[in-house]
Amino acid sequence: MSDTHITVLATGGTIAGMAGSALRHDYRPGQIGIDEFLEQVAKLELGLAFTGKQIANIGSEDISPPVWTRLHAECESAMADPDCAGIIITHGTDTVEETAFLLDLTLASTKPVVLVGAMRPADAVGYDGLRNFANAARAASDPGAAGRGVLVVMGDRVFAARDVRKARTRGTDAFRGFPRGSIALVTPAALDWFGAPWRLGEGATFTYREDLPEVVILPVFAGITPDYVDRLCGEATRGIVVAGVGEGNMPQAVRQRLATLASAGIAVVRASRTDEGLVDREPEDSANGFVTARALNPQKARILLQLLVADGVSQPSAMQEAFDRR
Structure with missing residues (x-):
């Protein structure tokens, strides 16, 4: 042996x-x-x-x-x-x-x-x-x-x-x-x-936490309305990951509702429901207070957002930097 x-x-x-x-x-x-x-x-x-x-x-x-x-x-x-x-x-x-x-x-x-x-x-x-x-x-x-x-x-x-x-x-x-x-x-x-290691000597990016905050995934589909967002989110919800169509898209009425929630301090991340979805920032993301998931799918974006919120990161710009590094 x-x-x-x-x-x-x-x-x-x-x-x-x-x-x-x-x-x-x-x-x-x-x-x-x-x-x-x-x-x-x-x-x-x-x-x-x-x-x-x-x-x-x-x-x-x-x-x-x-x-x-x-x-x-x-x-x-x-x-x-x-x-x-x-x-x-x-x-x-x-x-x-x-x-x-x-x-x-x-x-x-x-x-x-x-x-x-x-x-x-x-x-x-x-x-x-x-x-x-x-x-x-x-x-x-x-x-x-x-x-x-x-x-x-x-x-x-x-x-x-x-x-x-x-x-x-x-x-x-x-x-x-x-x-x-x-x-x-x-x-x-x-x-x-196929290549050299990229994390040699690196410590943990985040401290593990047992009490991760509630982050929900909002699946976007044809015909979705803003009231669906309200039914999904509760008082404990600290973040929303949008499993959007295409490049993280959603109906305008849903976008407006999410922008209102973002202005109230709930983190909103746009991801894609497609299997290989790369979501780039759009000009209105800054005004809406949205973050984009880049290449992370909704379920991984949810985990990263939970850890960010747990660490006290609240500004969309700081969250975006974390997603850009993944």
Whole structure:
């Protein structure tokens, strides 16, 4: 066994799911515990020592701030352990991009942190979980992975947390990156980075907080009216991310209602509901007090806005600077 130790934090998902039949489409995520899973990994003879810890065993649609809090604490503990060379987090694919982005913003980039999942449950024909895990182990044990922020490994590709998104509901090639594509190709035997690390020696961008403020996502659709905004927002709402059509667009009446809320101190960020949406500023954004999400999709924009509001950032110009740096 190698002296290289990898900490594995398990949260469930399809990679730990079972269908009860190799041919069934439906299945239950989070059925295999980390100890049983690592017994299967041991048969791969990856030449690494794994220490597993069960954080949760759920479908990632049920991921919540309490799970994030424990996961973040365990990541920090593993990073402080001199015997730990890297961290792998097994995770459901539905919200893996949100967990990865939150950790990317709130962890120092000193050791590799790699999230991995599967598109098929463990007893399905063509189960991809073990190969994805072996690929994640290759990345997490590679010193060159440090300084690249939190990573997601799926389908023989490595993605940065900032870029990764689930693009398909079926098939093992379900993830892609925007605005960058994948940042490396990986197999259990090889790893090829496409560029140099960009976060060497960087600490966490934000302090992790358990009490993130309420930020809602407003989906824009044909026929939406301003009263929909009022029904979505409550007294506790501190921010709104608009999942706009096209380049973050919305009907003029909705825009005017959001401008009124922005003038009252509620942060408003324009993002796009399109899969590859780059949202630039428009001349009226300054007058309306709006921020643009740039290349972040609505769910990632929501996390960044929560952290900004929690840090006391209230001016749209300062928020825009933070989004421009992502």
